[in-house]
Amino acid sequence: MTTAEMPDETTVTPGGRPAEAVETIQREMTAFARRARASAGRMHPELSLVSYTLLGHLEERDGCRATDLAAHYALDKSTVSRQVSALERAELVERRVDPDDHRVQVLHLTEAGRHILAQVTESRRTAFRERLAGWPEEDLVRFAAYLERYNAWQEAAPGEDQH
Amino acid sequence: MTTAEMPDETTVTPGGRPAEAVETIQREMTAFARRARASAGRMHPELSLVSYTLLGHLEERDGCRATDLAAHYALDKSTVSRQVSALERAELVERRVDPDDHRVQVLHLTEAGRHILAQVTESRRTAFRERLAGWPEEDLVRFAAYLERYNAWQEAAPGEDQH
DNA sequence: AAGAAAGAGTTGTATAAGCCAACTATCCGC
DNA sequence: GCGGATAGTTGGCTTATACAACTCTTTCTT
Numbered sequence: 169m170t171t172a173e174m175p176d177e178t179t180v181t182p183g184g185r186p187a188e189a190v191e192t193i194q195r196e197m198t199a200f201a202r203r204a205r206a207s208a209g210r211m212h213p214e215l216s217l218v219s220y221t222l223l224g225h226l227e228e229r230d231g232c233r234a235t236d237l238a239a240h241y242a243l244d245k246s247t248v249s250r251q252v253s254a255l256e257r258a259e260l261v262e263r264r265v266d267p268d269d270h271r272v273q274v275l276h277l278t279e280a281g282r283h284i285l286a287q288v289t290e291s292r293r294t295a296f297r298e299r300l301a302g303w304p305e306e307d308l309v310r311f312a313a314y315l316e317r318y319n320a321w322q323e324a325a326p327g328e329d330q331h
Numbered sequence: 332m333t334t335a336e337m338p339d340e341t342t343v344t345p346g347g348r349p350a351e352a353v354e355t356i357q358r359e360m361t362a363f364a365r366r367a368r369a370s371a372g373r374m375h376p377e378l379s380l381v382s383y384t385l386l387g388h389l390e391e392r393d394g395c396r397a398t399d400l401a402a403h404y405a406l407d408k409s410t411v412s413r414q415v416s417a418l419e420r421a422e423l424v425e426r427r428v429d430p431d432d433h434r435v436q437v438l439h440l441t442e443a444g445r446h447i448l449a450q451v452t453e454s455r456r457t458a459f460r461e462r463l464a465g466w467p468e469e470d471l472v473r474f475a476a477y478l479e480r481y482n483a484w485q486e487a488a489p490g491e492d493q494h
Numbered sequence: 495a496a497g498a499a500a501g502a503g504t505t506g507t508a509t510a511a512g513c514c515a516a517c518t519a520t521c522c523g524c
Numbered sequence: 525g526c527g528g529a530t531a532g533t534t535g536g537c538t539t540a541t542a543c544a545a546c547t548c549t550t551t552c553t554t
Contacts, residue, residue: 189471196478204364308352311477315359
């Protein structure tokens with residue numbers, strides 16, 4: 169399964185028309201998405217891709233509400249509720265009832281959660297670094313900026329389901 | 332929250348160190364992957380992301396075996412078998428027993444399959460175009476090239492499960 | 495201030511997709 | 525023609541997700 173994997177044959181060479189670039193971006197992002205979950209599961213059986221990103225978000229924000237997670241990741245609140253329950257059962261996160269609003273539980277990483285997150289991040293980082301090893305620095309920086317810009321789209325535009 | 336979302340606080344500005352860029356790429360690709368499947372399902376209830384890519388592959392290759400699909404997408408053959416069954420039930424693909432090897436069923440798109448594939452491709456294309464609407468042409472082309480390069484990695488490197 | 499509306503979270507139920515293992519049927523090598 | 529490999533199917537299980545109905549708390553309206 170190491171070979172090509174494109175819905176259509178066009179390859180955008182630098183200088184291709186923008187229409188082609190849009191097609192390529194669509195195709196490549198889709199190709200990536202299709203695989204990511206499967207390989208992530210195989211890499212880190214202890215932490216699904218979703219759990220990993222939820223923990224990551226918690227670390228980044230230093231705690232947040234389940235509702236925030238749901239909104240941010242376009243997941244149903246019930247889904248988040250169950251994911252969080254699992255993470256709590258595994259003692260990777262803890263809930264603290266917000267003293268100002270008793271409806272709210274603020275979620276925080278536990279020490280164990282922080283630890284596992286760091287481990288998984290490290291091993292993912294290794295894989296990414298390997299993958300990006302041959303890239304010139306300038307390209308890395310630009311690629312990173314493009315991805316951020318792409319992913320930020322939804323947050324600017326109102327409502328409509330992204331991608 | 333269009334900006335940072337990083338395990339550590341660094342924001343890659345053009346000129347940032349490559350280590351930071353690698354983190355960002357990892358994070359953003361992951362974020363994308365997490366979302367894609369869910370939103371794809373909501374966009375095209377009639378055709379899951381997997382089904383879509385299977386149909387796409389069939390069109391691209393002008394027919395192939397279930398085993399090829401499984402190998403290509405790193406899916407279990409049972410998963411492919413059931414997906415194909417569903418697609419056949421929906422009359423989007425048909426099976427033709429290979430006259431030279433009666434174990435083999437060569438899968439082909441039906442007219443309906445071709446038609447739906449075209450429709451979904453078109454609507455996905457529209458969404459992508461919208462999303463990328465404000466981008467300067469040059470950036471689109473470069474982004475596309477980066478994605479191709481990123482996804483092509485596996486093809487050069489031997490074996491190991493990518494990403 | 496009382497009742498209505500909105501918000502946060504949980505639980506019940508259903509579906510989809512995936513894996514593994516066991517199975518059938520065919521083919522290939524000798 | 526027998527034994528091993530290959531193609532595909534099926535049964536059983538798990539996980540991730542959505543939607544809907546529900547509880548509890550807060551906020552808004554009059």
